[in-house]
Amino acid sequence: MRDDVIGAISTPPGEGGIAIVRISGEGCIEKVSQIFQARVSGKDIQVQRPFSLTLGWLKDEKNEILDEVLVAKMNAPRSYTGEEMVEINCHGGSITARRCLQRVLSTGVRLADPGEFTRRAFMNGKMDAAQAEAVIDIIRAKTDRGLKLAMKQLEGKNSEYVKQLEDCLIEANMLLEANLDFSEDVGELDYDQLRRLLINTRDGIDNMIRAGELGNIYKDGISVAICGKPNVGKSSLLNALLRKERAIVTDIPGTTRDLIEEYININGIPVKLIDTAGIRETSDIVEQIGISKAQQAVKEAELVVFLLDIEAGMTEEDKAIYDYIENKERVIVLVNKDDLMEKNISEEEIEQNFTELRVIRASIKEEIGIQELEDIIEEMVGVGLIDSDNLEFTVSLRQKETLLAGREYIQEAIEAMEEVPLDCLGVDIQNGLARLGEITGRNLKEESIDRIFREFCIGK
Amino acid sequence: MIYNAGSYEVIVIGAGHAGCEAALASARMGCKTLLCTLSMEHIALMPCNPSIGGPAKAQVVREIDALGGEMAINIDKSQLQMRIINTGKGPAVQALRAQADKLEYYREMLKTLLAQENLDVLMAEIQDIETRANRISGVITKTGARYDCRCVIITSGTYLKGRIIIGDVMYDGGPGNQFPAMKLSASLINNGIELGRFKTGTPPRINRRTVDFSKMIEQPGDGRPLTFSFISPKQKKPQLSCWLTHSTPRTHRIVMDNIERAPLFTGVIKGRGPRYCPSFEDKVVRFAHKDAHQLFVEPEGRHTDEMYVQGLNTSLPEDVQIEVLRSIPGLENVRIIRTGYAIEYDYVPPSQLKLSLETKKIEGLFTAGQINGTSGYEEAAAQGLIAGINAALKVQEQEPFILKRNEAYIGVLIDDLVNKEIDEPYRLLTSRAEYRLLLRQDNADIRLTQIGREIGLVDDTRWEIFNRKMESIASTREMFQEVSFTPADEKMTTFLDVRGSARLKDRVSLWELLKRPEIHVEDFENMNWIETLPGEISEQMEIQSKYEGYISKQMEQVRKFEKMENRKLPEDLDYSEVYGLSNEARQRLKDVKPGSMGQASRITGVNPADINVLYIYLEKKRRN
Incomplete structure (x- = not known):
């Protein structure tokens, strides 16, 4: 039996106030301590007493906060499984719980x-x-x-796609193995073909994972943060998108003191719109709270709409706010008030500052550019997808883990192709094949042996 | 009239590649052994291709050698040509292959058998095995002699109810027109052993003096003094060439024009044949787009003009065979010496066996070789060796000897036979081995000599040679790790520049340097950094350093694998009382009776949930 460390979400699926990620096995406390930071320093869970609760944050790869969590530790044998265990109480609902579990994995x-x-x-x-x-x-x-669920997920188009992926790797394996076991019958190995097949497999896996993520987007939605300096038109944009009045719109800077979140639906994708208070230094305590929340919201949002006022021109404040946004590739620039005669932002300025970003010329007041924004949001969410038919494609966490493990082997094979002999290459390809086979339960190794005999004329 | 003719501990039925290894192993382990053969002239017969080795098979031959078997030594004595296949594709798939002098192979094996202490060789057809309460008690020959025994190993090859087919001509016969064994099948069935039917085939043999070699491409031997056995003397032998030619569109037309006379397509042949060894007519039909298939013309011995046409195995009518041959470049005037044929035979579906190759039904009855549904001389010999060892261990009342999948190709072979549903003659492939990088031909001795010694098959000479080699590997490795160079070393810098290899940044040992693909032990020798090493030692240095990363990757997999292998399942486990198994898994587990959790997980039809169920069942039982 395997006695490694295992983890899973142990609360039922669906929205709840909290969700619990459960981890069991020797060494699990040490593993969780790598990604957990206690609120009170010195309360590292490794030194905490057994059966204690520790409040703190789960950190992501960039050491940024994933969620505020409560961590319970239990020492062997006094736990449910009888092994060393950790339970992480996530506060952010099921999506956050999934992210926390992925981080644990x-x-x-x-x-x-x-x-x-x-x-x-x-x-x-x-x-x-x-x-x-x-x-x-x-x-x-x-x-x-689990099987039924997996089978259901793998019906129709999805199964077709998985099968193509498997067949691609089977073919790669077949080429290699035929060349090793029957070199005299099949002639020299076509390296280019082998590389092509491996790359296709890898890209196919990537597409599948991405399509799965998109599937999740359709289920869970995405968040779009609207940001820009005060009075640039953030609330107006939110309202335009909502097409109904909700936030207070005034001409005095600083009236949107807290975050305003609204949900809309863009072509089937649930979108959470977040209107942020102006990100800037302020002495007003209430506003400060709004600002720090705004900063967090911008950080977590999948997309960021950055607003500019063409009449006011590009100010230092605009630049400071823009610099604050991380991962610029998720930014959409919306140049507001384009209907006005006075234009103080030149084409060159835009080109220079926002190279390769999507820029919309808009007038929120006149409702110009709103449709374009919606289209771009939809497009950016689905960048590089296989095709729109596969939108209902879902990839479970288990499948994703399996795909990623398989992908790693295939990537290693692609990278090592020039450097290692074929038998070593075979180690990676066969491991990749075994992982992929776990998704559908096919014995891909046997199938590739079958393919050798079907496709090559072999025989003494 | 049946008379009592004597008593043995182990009786081996059949003296092919499996039988010879089985008998020698049993006798060498001290058991009084009898080897029965239908014909003294056909011991260790190679009824098909005159070659031994190649991918996966070479590894097996070396494993047999490391365990104290005979095949490697015998082929080293009788080879006509040695070549290494798959050079440049990595050490795990590199494979030695020999062309054999069939007659010499037979003579050498006969000599060895007759000289073996504890072993009697007898020309007799065994028609009956005798059992008492599902336990072997003796055998009876066609002429009425009854021998008492503790264990029987049947290594009957393709002789059981053998039936030869050439076009519309059919008759009972063993390979090469030998007498078949027509009675033994019934005796097995009476003892509850199920039988199936397989088919295989062989090409026509031709007369060398009627071949025009100028139209063919010569395939000479390697020239180096290569041997299979780790203890054979390394000496050069005159090498005979093989010759490459090919079929032509005319050849294929002749086949197609006569296809309605091909027994494979008329439904006369019912047994399932191997896909990796299709008959020529099958190739022509299935690969109709190809207008040429390559054919190798290979010598069958130094003292015969018979030649083997590899790639042309066929059961077409004799007149068509002649026409087909004469449409091939170089064979325009060829004369046949032996006609090609297909042969059908009874086999024992191997899921009836334990991993020791003892049958589950009859205690003391073992089967090995082609009777277990395999093909290939090497696969047969390997099973023979294992069956011989286990019969002897049984007589000595010791635990059976089982090689695991991570230890040897032999382990992969037998594990596959027992756990998979075999529906065509089984052949080993390197791709069947999960831990291929560990199961190399170069390290078979390192993997298995120690085990062979413990069993009692490795004699003092081999043991001494092995220990010397191991000491040399260890000390050389140590030396490679100790001798190191700094970036300031000019001689080294010049050498690396000439080699197109990156200059040193830190102090680096020879061992680290050798990891670079472009650097070889030979270079160190040429630079006088080390003394010239024996080939087998520098080979180990190269492989162990260059492939260290991948090898440790595989070792990691092996550790996981072994955990499940080491979790034993009781032989008497009653699967019908295990709650929660799927019906299919229950049936398969009942049939196979796996010895470990790992083995259970490899059985077709048993899924991970069933394995979990077994764990819980065992835990519950342990607590009660």
Whole structure:
């Protein structure tokens, strides 16, 4: 039996106030401590007492806050599974819980198999022998449900796509293995073809993961932060998008003191619009709170609409706010008041400052450029997708983990192609094949042996 | 009239490649052994291609050698040509292949058998195996001799109810027109062993004096003194060439014009044949777009003009075979010596076996070789060796000897046979081995000699040679790690520049340097940094350093694999009382009776949930 560290979300799916990510196995406390920062310094969970709760933040790869969480630690054998365990209470609902779990998995924790916590609990003597059959029922039910879900996900177009992906890698494996086992029959290996197949597989995996993410976007929605200096027209834009009055619109800077969030639907994608208070230094305490929330909102948003006032020109304040936005590739620049005669921002200035960004000339008052903005939001959400038919494509976390593991092997093979002999290349390709096969339960290794005999004329 | 003819501990039925290894292993392990053969003239017969080795098979031959088997030594004595295949594709798939002098191979093996202590060779057809309470008690020959014994190993190859097919001509016969064994099948069935039917085939043999070699491409041997065995003397032998030619559009037309006379297509042949060894007519039909198939003309021995036409195995009628041959460049005036044929035979579907190759039904009964649904001399010999060892261990009342998938190709072979549903003759491929990088031909001795010694098949001479080699590897490796150079070393800098290799930045050892693909041990020798090393030592240095990364990757996989392998399943586990297994898994587990959790997980039809169920069941049982 595997006794590595496993993790999963253990609360039922759907929206709830909190969600719990459960992690079990020797060394799990140390793993979680790598990504957890206690609110009170010195309360590192490694040194905290067992059965204590620690408040703090889960940090992402860039050491930025993912969520505020409560972490419970339990030492072996006094836990549900009888192993060292950690439970992370996430506060941000199911989407955040998923992100937290992914972060946990990135430390080398394996996604738990269906029913695995229960199985471990039983194996470690946490359950009576009489409960064995109940445990089996749980595992069977969860496995069957998992299978059914996976099968359902893999119906129709999706299965077609997965199959193409598998076939591509099978073909690569077949070319290589035929060349190793039957070199005299099949002749020299076509390296270019092999590379092409591996690259196609890798790109296919990437597309699938991206399509899955898009599927999630359709389910979970995205957030779009509207930012710019005070009075540039943020609230007006929000309102224009909502096409109804909601936020207070005045001409006095600083009236939007807190964040205003509104939901709209852009061609089926749920979009959370966030109107941020002007990001700038201020002495007003209430406004300061608004500002720090604004900064957080900009950081977390999938897309950022950055507003400029063509009449006011590009000021130092504009530049300061723009510089504040991280990951510029998610920025849409909206130049407001383009209907006015007086234009103090030149084409050159825009070209120079916002190279390769999408720029919209708009007049929010006249409702010019609003449709264009919606189109661009939709387009940017779906950048580089396979095709719009696959929009309902969903990739579960398990599938994604499997795909990523497979992708890593294939990428290694592509990179090593020129440098290592074919037998070593085979190690990576066969590992990739094994991972991909887990998605559909196909024995891809056997199938590629079959393909060798079907496609090559082999025989002494 | 049946008479009592004597008593043995182990009796081996059949003296092909499996039988010879089985008998020698058993006798060498101290068991009183009898080897029965239908014909003293056809011991260790190569009824098909005159070659041994190649990818996956060479590794097996070396494994047999490391364990104290005979095949490697015998082919080293009788080879006509040695070549290394797959050079430049990495150490794991590099494979030695020998062309064999068939007659010499037979003579050398016969000599070895007859000289073997504890071993009697007898020309007799065994018609019955005798059992008492599902346990082997003896065998009975066609002439009425009854021998008592503890274990029987059947290595009957393709002789069981063998049936030869050439066009519309069909008759009972073993390979090469031998007598078939017509009675033993019934005896097996009576003892509850199920049988299936497979088919294989062989090409016609032709007379060298009627071949025009000027129209063919010569394929000479390697020239280096290569050997399969780790202990054979390295000496050069005169090498005979093979010759490459090809079929023509006319050849294919002849086949197609006569296709309605081909037994493969008329439904006469019912047994399933191997896909990796299709008959020529099958190739022509399935690959109709190809207008040429390559054919190798190979010598069958130094003292015969018979030649083998590799790639042309066929059961077409004899007259068509002649026409086909004569449409091939260089064979325009060829004369046939032996006609090609297909042969159907009974085999024992190997899911009836334990990993020791003992049958599950009859205690003391082992089967090995082609009877288990495999093909290839090497696969047969490997099974023979394992069956011989396990029969002897059984007699000595010791635990069976089982090689794991991470230890040897032999382990992969037998594990596949027992756990997979075999529906065509099984052939080893390097791609069947998960840990291919570890199972190389160059390290078979390092992997297995120690084990062979423990079993008792590795004699003092081999043991001494092996230990010397291991010491030399260890000390050389140490030396490579100790000798190091600084970036200031001018001689080194010049050398690296000439080699087009990056200059040193820090102090670097020879070992680290050797990891670079463009640097070789030979370079160190040429630069006088080290003394000239024996080839097998520098080979190990190259491989162990250059592939260290990938090898440790595979070792990591092996560690995971072994965890499940080491979790044993009781042999008497009653799967019908395990709650929660799927019906298919339950049936398959009942049939296979896996010895470990790892083995159970490889059985077709058993999924991960079933494995979980087994874990919980065992835990519950342990607690009660």
